[in-house]
Amino acid sequence: MALHKLQVDDFYDDAYKLIAIHSRLEDYRLAYLLNKHLDLKLERKDTDIDFKYLESSYSIFEWNNKTEYVLWNLISNVCKREADSLSSTGTLFDRPEKILKTFNLITEYKKVDFFLKISDEIENVNEKLVLSKIQAIPQIITSYAVDPLQIKSKDHLIF
Template sequence: MALHKLLVDDFYDASFTLLAIHCRLEDYRLAYLLNKNLEINLERKPQDLDYKYFSASYSIYEWEDKEQYTTWNLMSNVCKKEEDSLQSTGSLFEAQGKVLKTYHLLPELKNVDYLFKIDNDTQYLNEKIILNKIQSIPQVITAYSVDVEQLKSKDHLIF
């Protein structure tokens, strides 16, 4: 009897544009500036993206352009969380300490602060114009396109 094996990765097609944004602003300020410069309407989703068994959550903003059949998503790539430290001091009394741990939505892009995902299946999207508009924001350090096929954790971008 022949064994047929189907791989789930074969059915997933990364048909979206992913931009990396380096910016030290808070997520809501960056969403406001992107809305203003790109003439879009990003709004914070009620629930954040949760990965790693709810130990890390990432803010996400979304806007669906129904006229152009385009979905715009701004996601934080960094989650900093204060956790209890498990350390032995070797003394009679315990010293409880806190440790600040940093998690990344895409671990391959540890230096990136925000990810901007543009999902558009029907029309050609001029990525260069969008990048120029993002880079014209004074608070943005830099922005560039990311090759999704080279990412190992691209499944984190499916939501």
């Protein structure tokens, strides 16, 4: 009897462009600047992206341009949370210390602050033009295109 094996990765073939953005701006401020310079209408979604049982959450802004069949997503790559530090009992100071833990959505790109995901069905978005407009924004340090196929944790970008 013949044995057939199906690979699950074969079914997911979503074509999208991914742009990494380095900026120290708050997420809402970056969304405002992208809206202004790229003529977008990004809005914050009601729920954030949560991973590992609410251990980390990442803000997401979205705009579905139905006239051009393009879905724009601005996703934060960094989540900082306060946590109690481990300390031994009987210390001089009884107050527990707080430490700041940093989590990344895409662990291969720990230095990237945000990702701009452009899902276009008919591929009418000029990635080079978008990159040049983003790099013209003075508050953005740098931006560059990322190949989504080279990312090991690309499943985190499915939402």
